[in-house]
Amino acid sequence: xxxxxxxxxxxxxxxxxxxxxxxxxxxxxxxxxxxxxxxxxxxxxxxxxxxxxxxxxxxxxxxxxxxxxxxxxxxxxxxxxxxx
Amino acid sequence: xxxxxxxxxxxxxxxxxxxxxxxxxxxxxxxxxxxxxxxxxxxxxxxxxxxxxxxxxxxxxxxxxxxxxxxxxxxxxxxxxxxxxxxxxxxxxxxxxxxxxxxxxxxxxxxxxxxxxxxxxxxxxxxxxxxxxxxxxxxxxxxxxxxxxxxxxxxxxxxxxxxxxxxxxxxxxxxxxxxxxxxxxxxxxxxxxxxxxxxxxxxxxxxxxxxxxxxxxxxxxxxxxxxxxxxxxxxxxxxxxxxxxxxxxxxxxxxxxxxxxxxxxxxxxxxxxxxxxxxxxxxxxxxxxxxxxxxxxxxxxxxxxxxxxxxxxxxxxxxxxxxxxxxxxxxxxxxxxxxxxxxxxxxxxxxxxxxxxxxxxxxxxxxxxxxxxxxxxxxxxxxxxxxxxxxxxxxxxxxxxxxxxxxxxxxxxxxxxxxxxxxxxxxxxxxxxxxxxxxxxxxxxxxxxxxxxxxxxxxxxxxxxxxxxxxxxxxxxxxxxxxxxxxxxxxxxxxxxxxxxxxxxxxxxxxxxxxxxxxxxxxxxxxxxxxxxxxxxxxxxxxxxxxxxxxxxxxxxxxxxxxxxxxxxxxxxxxxxxxxxxxxxxxxxxxxxxxxxxxxxxxxxxxxxxxxxxxxxxxxxxxxxxxxxxxxxxxxxxxxxxxxxxxxxxxxxxxxxxxxxxxxxxxxxxxxxxxxxxxxxxxxxxxxxxxxxxxxxxxxxxxxxxxxxxxxxxxxxxxxxxxxxxxxxxxxxxxxxxxxxxxxxxxxxxxxxxxxxxxxxxxxx
Numbered sequence: 001x002x003x004x005x006x007x008x009x010x011x012x013x014x015x016x017x018x019x020x021x022x023x024x025x026x027x028x029x030x031x032x033x034x035x036x037x038x039x040x041x042x043x044x045x046x047x048x049x050x051x052x053x054x055x056x057x058x059x060x061x062x063x064x065x066x067x068x069x070x071x072x073x074x075x076x077x078x079x080x081x082x083x084x
Numbered sequence: 085x086x087x088x089x090x091x092x093x094x095x096x097x098x099x100x101x102x103x104x105x106x107x108x109x110x111x112x113x114x115x116x117x118x119x120x121x122x123x124x125x126x127x128x129x130x131x132x133x134x135x136x137x138x139x140x141x142x143x144x145x146x147x148x149x150x151x152x153x154x155x156x157x158x159x160x161x162x163x164x165x166x167x168x169x170x171x172x173x174x175x176x177x178x179x180x181x182x183x184x185x186x187x188x189x190x191x192x193x194x195x196x197x198x199x200x201x202x203x204x205x206x207x208x209x210x211x212x213x214x215x216x217x218x219x220x221x222x223x224x225x226x227x228x229x230x231x232x233x234x235x236x237x238x239x240x241x242x243x244x245x246x247x248x249x250x251x252x253x254x255x256x257x258x259x260x261x262x263x264x265x266x267x268x269x270x271x272x273x274x275x276x277x278x279x280x281x282x283x284x285x286x287x288x289x290x291x292x293x294x295x296x297x298x299x300x301x302x303x304x305x306x307x308x309x310x311x312x313x314x315x316x317x318x319x320x321x322x323x324x325x326x327x328x329x330x331x332x333x334x335x336x337x338x339x340x341x342x343x344x345x346x347x348x349x350x351x352x353x354x355x356x357x358x359x360x361x362x363x364x365x366x367x368x369x370x371x372x373x374x375x376x377x378x379x380x381x382x383x384x385x386x387x388x389x390x391x392x393x394x395x396x397x398x399x400x401x402x403x404x405x406x407x408x409x410x411x412x413x414x415x416x417x418x419x420x421x422x423x424x425x426x427x428x429x430x431x432x433x434x435x436x437x438x439x440x441x442x443x444x445x446x447x448x449x450x451x452x453x454x455x456x457x458x459x460x461x462x463x464x465x466x467x468x469x470x471x472x473x474x475x476x477x478x479x480x481x482x483x484x485x486x487x488x489x490x491x492x493x494x495x496x497x498x499x500x501x502x503x504x505x506x507x508x509x510x511x512x513x514x515x516x517x518x519x520x521x522x523x524x525x526x527x528x529x530x531x532x533x534x535x536x537x538x539x540x541x542x543x544x545x546x547x548x549x550x551x552x553x554x555x556x557x558x559x560x561x562x563x564x565x566x567x568x569x570x571x572x573x574x575x576x577x578x579x580x581x582x583x584x585x586x587x588x589x590x591x592x593x594x595x596x597x598x599x600x601x602x603x604x605x606x607x608x609x610x611x612x613x614x615x616x617x618x619x620x621x622x623x624x625x626x627x628x629x630x631x632x633x634x635x636x637x638x639x640x641x642x643x644x645x646x647x648x649x650x651x652x653x654x655x656x657x658x659x660x661x662x663x664x665x666x667x668x669x670x671x672x673x674x675x676x677x678x679x680x681x682x683x684x685x686x687x688x689x690x691x692x693x694x695x696x697x698x699x700x701x702x703x704x705x706x707x708x709x710x711x712x713x714x715x716x717x718x719x720x721x722x723x724x725x726x727x728x729x730x731x732x733x734x735x736x737x738x739x740x741x742x743x744x745x746x747x748x749x750x751x752x753x754x755x756x757x758x759x760x761x762x763x764x765x766x767x768x769x770x771x772x773x774x775x776x777x778x779x780x781x782x783x784x785x786x787x788x789x790x791x792x793x794x795x796x797x798x799x800x801x802x803x804x805x806x807x808x809x810x811x812x813x814x815x816x817x818x819x820x821x822x823x824x825x826x827x828x829x830x831x832x833x834x835x836x837x838x839x840x841x842x843x844x845x846x847x848x849x
Contacts, residue, residue, distance in 0.1 A: 019615065019617055020553070020617055021553045021554065021617075022553060023549070023553075026549075038550065039548070039549075039550030040550070043278065043336065043616050043617060043620070044617065046277060046278065046279060046616040047277075047615060047616045047617040050277065050613060050615070050616065054609065054613060
């Protein structure tokens with residue numbers, strides 16, 4: 001993860017901690033957000049989409065679920081789609 | 085048996101009109117009232133439509149929920165010719181609402197964000213759902229039971245079912261019943277965040293992508309047949325049985341199998357003593373969300389078949405989804421359908437749609453586009469809500485055959501407790517702390533009495549992080565309290581008993597903290613940026629909804645809200661539910677939270693200056709039928725003998741006339757068959773506010789010999805948590821768990837701002 005992606009990943013982590021009341025210590029970059037690790041659901045994904053839209057101006061509505069897997073995949077998608 | 089309950093008056097205001105007749109005439113003509121929303125800023129939203137009634141302007145200084153409700157109630161009371169003043173103690177008010185004072189909530193937080201000093205205490209008193217029924221009682225002078233039903237989108241139907249039960253149990257002659265909800269940024273933004281709004285007018289059961297929000301109030305005068313006959317009232321129709329169930333599946337989404345919906349429909353038929361094939365018309369919930377419509381259609385087809393004998397429509401396609409008012413708006417439509425012999429349509433169906441519907445549902449009749457004349461003897465009206473709550477009720481033409489389920493006369497026992505309080509998070513810890521004279525936890529800066537639940541509590545009751553992280557404090561305390569109560573009572577929830585275990589929750593202020601968090605988010609970032617995560621927590625029935633999911637409890641599920649006495653009211657109400665429904669066990673839960681927000685609201689309202697110290701907690705009292713308790717050899721702590729309530733029409737925020745507490749006590753003693761001299765202990769309801777102390781002193785003149793115990797002196801004014809704790813504490817004293825119990829009988833008192841008083845008598849088991 002380069003510095004730019006790191007910065008994005010940290011902002012996404014902040015969204016997850018503040019908006020979804022997740023414990024920061026559980027949020028490693030590769031923790032499976034929707035799997036057994038964290039256990040997010042469809043309402044949480046709406047909140048992530050809204051948070052990312054607001055923070056980065058990147059719309060993830062309708063985007064493939066593979067990009068929602070981890071903080072790493074989310075931050076990569078955001079980085080690749082910034083300023084598009 | 086005096087079980088005939090009739091409707092004698094109607095009042096309705098919604099997107100298609102300002103009276104019951106105007107609305108119904110427009111409905112049968114298929115008129116759509118859904119258009120661009122004016123009262124909510126939605127320019128950056130993906131959806132812009134809803135069903136407002138802009139012809140009605142909220143009078144200056146009033147809240148829209150109460151104002152709409154009083155408008156419809158005035159129409160209904162006038163229509164019925166009911167003279168409330170003839171015997172005001174026999175007239176009750178039961179009003180359903182979802183967002184309550186949401187318009188005032190928005191105003192308050194807009195002012196607060198701009199300048200905390202500017203936000204007004206008068207607006208605080210318009211915020212809670214509790215205010216609505218109190219305002220209606222004040223307007224018409226009703227002095228019987230006054231209650232609000234806070235089960236989100238099922239509240240309107242439940243309020244009418246509860247009104248009928250009040251009459252059948254002899255507690256009222258007439259009830260002003262229904263529901264009210266305004267268009268609000270809170271609801272618009274919340275459903276928008278969940279992507280549950282449709283950008284086009286909804287076409288329920290068909291191509292709809294979501295709901296159109298509505299607003300309005302529907303009020304019905306529900307009355308005993310004898311009372312109506314004696315005064316020569318016009319009788320529109322009868323109210324037969326009802327059914328309430330819980331999905332225990334998800335906080336916002338219905339269970340895909342529709343089993344809970346089906347259970348509610350089947351219970352309302354069974355409790356009316358009629359068959360599915362008797363039903364002529366179903367007013368479906370039919371919100372327009374794909375999840376609701378798929379589950380509901382499946383359930384209806386299983387119960388009613390596809391042969392097309394029953395007509396089914398959803399009037400939400402014209403008026404929008406009026407949330408807590410929906411069931412009552414639809415009730416008025418159902419009653420008019422019976423009166424006129426015409427059923428209203430579901431609108432928006434094209435020929436192509438109709439063909440698609442035939443594929444899905446055979447000959448099932450959705451009454452496309454215009455009303456239809458037909459025999460309308462029996463009508464079923466159904467509503468489902470956040471929290472997985474399902475409600476169904478039957479209206480029928482006067483005098484048609486029916487065989488109502490008869491109440492059982494079983495004794496009701498308290499067989500367990502779950503206590504989350506500033507004196508401990510288990511019943512054992514609470515009792516030990518009380519016996520040891522330990523001091524309760526208090527907030528260092530503000531002095532409030534504070535409960536706190538944490539990881540160790542959730543671990544102990546088997547609730548995982550991915551569940552409890554979503555919960556606000558009210559829901560967290562409720563889940564821990566409820567789970568511990570089941571364990572304390574020795575009840576294991578299984579497929580066999582899950583539909584026989586129900587919940588009656590009481591809360592004064594509901595989830596005010598997450599309501600504030602959600603509303604402040606919209607104010608900061610716009611209606612389009614509402615939090616999908618927070619929105620489910622803003623409904624008052626979320627806490628018991630979460631608990632039903634955590635515990636797998638699928639029986640009755642109603643949330644009452646009427647001030648601090650809501651906890652004791654929940655216990656009294658649960659006792660009646662056990663007498664009249666299929667439930668063996670009801671968990672009566674009183675819960676209220678404290679937080680910086682709640683403290684600020686009480687400060688603004690002037691309660692803290694008046695002498696009240698806020699507290700919080702969640703207290704569950706397990707109530708059980710004697711047959712069920714005996715069958716499983718349960719420990720019985722106390723028996724609930726009787727209850728009484730009385731209301732003094734009072735400006736919301738004040739306690740009102742002293743004599744009414746005395747009246748409530750007298751009613752409770754009479755129902756229990758005991759006299760003042762028999763009472764060994766009195767659980768008091770005073771909270772440091774002078775006017776209430778004086779009222780209580782006066783009311784307790786005959787109880788000089790009884791021991792007085794105050795849980796509020798131990799744990800602060802925890803509102804519904806305190807009044808439920810009073811019941812639990814008394815039962816634990818009678819049962820010997822808490823030291824110092826005296827005598828065979830305890831009297832428990834509750835008081836709410838707005839003028840409602842409750843009393844309950846317990847006997848040592």
